[in-house]
Amino acid sequence: MKKISVIAPSNIAFIKFWGRRDDKLCLPMNSSISMSLNNCFTITTIERSKKYTEDIVEIRSYKEEKYKKLVVSDIKDQNIFDQIERIRKLSGIKEKVYIRSQNSFPANSGIASSASGFSALTSALLLVYKQEHLFNNKKELSKLVRLCGSGSAARSVYGGIVELKTGRTHDESYAVQLYNSEYWDLVDIVCIIDSSSKKVSSSKGHLKSHSSEFEKARQVGLRNRLKQIKQAIKNKELERLGELIEADALSMHAVMMTQTPSLLYWEPGTISVMKQVIDLRGKDILGYFTIDAGANVHVITDSKNLEKLLPYLKKNEYVKDMIVNRPGKDVYITSEHLF
Ligand code: DP6
Secondary structure: OEEEEEEEEEEEEEEOOOOEEEOOOOEEOOOEEEEEEEEEEEEEEEEEEOOOOOOEEEEEOOOOOOOEEOOOOOHHHHHHHHHHHHHHHHHOOOOEEEEEEEEOOOOOOOOOHHHHHHHHHHHHHHHHOOOHHHHHOHHHHHHHHHHOOOHHHHHHHOOOEEEEOOOOOHHHOOEEEEEOOOOOOEEEEEEEOOOOOOOOOHHHHHOOHHHOOOHHHHHHHHHHHHHHHHHHHHOOOHHHHHHHHHHHHHHHHHHHHHOOOOOOOOOHHHHHHHHHHHHHHOOOOOOEEEOOOOOOEEEEEEHHHHHHHHHHHHHOOOOOEEEEEOEOOOOEEEOOOOO
């Protein structure tokens, strides 16, 4: 019997990907750059033992009391059971596992729950099935995490600022850390507008990105934007970084909105926060919005602007809750077990 627990950070993409080059291998359409989040994370505990006759996976999210047991036949959860099988095969060990996983934030709402979840799951599985060398090799770990069905999850093996490289093959697409968590005191204020599950998953949405007439234009624009954002991060220029983050989020949502069927993830509260941060910049309070496949808005800022922004965002009638994040750490082992 062996029990292990790990904590993995979620992340927010500054340069996002939408669409996949290969759906089975989960190869993203373009390279992406993200910041790992210290207060949005998943803790996962896995026990491997002869006493288990089947794999059991139980998940609990933000403020929920009870764990929900995942069912093998549920197509949405199939990726998780496939990952258990994939790593068990690598090890040659036959024993089954009992898994409990808990998020520090609402799932499926544009806070990349699958990112921290899949990174924590893959890491803990590798450790419990004696594949420490793969856990310690973050390049290999990120590739394995990607196979779980989420490109953004591959970025969640590192802390700080991370790039996920696109590629044509499984070996070419992996994450690299650009800067560690100490590099820059950036902040992501997650403004929770709606904590219910999103209606169309990213996985489904990616499949239709080609139907947007803007997809090609986005890919052309991205070549420069990737270079420019790396320069802004290198020079620690918040204003330049913010401009590029907003431009990229709007470009991705333009593709989402114009694909068939159209995907409009925004709610009135989403636009309210977007406009609020634009207005606040007129008062020299610097915050920049970005939005994933959900209604919630991430406001990217730094320590200096954080205290000035918070009272305004708190007053926004649409903002139900806020999570303040600094750059998070690499996925790590913890002695805190969930059972
Ligand atoms: C909009 O296929 O990684 O967040 O499982 O929902 O995280 P999730 O989807 P995934 O696509 C990510 C899409 C995105 C942009 C990004 O994070 O790059």
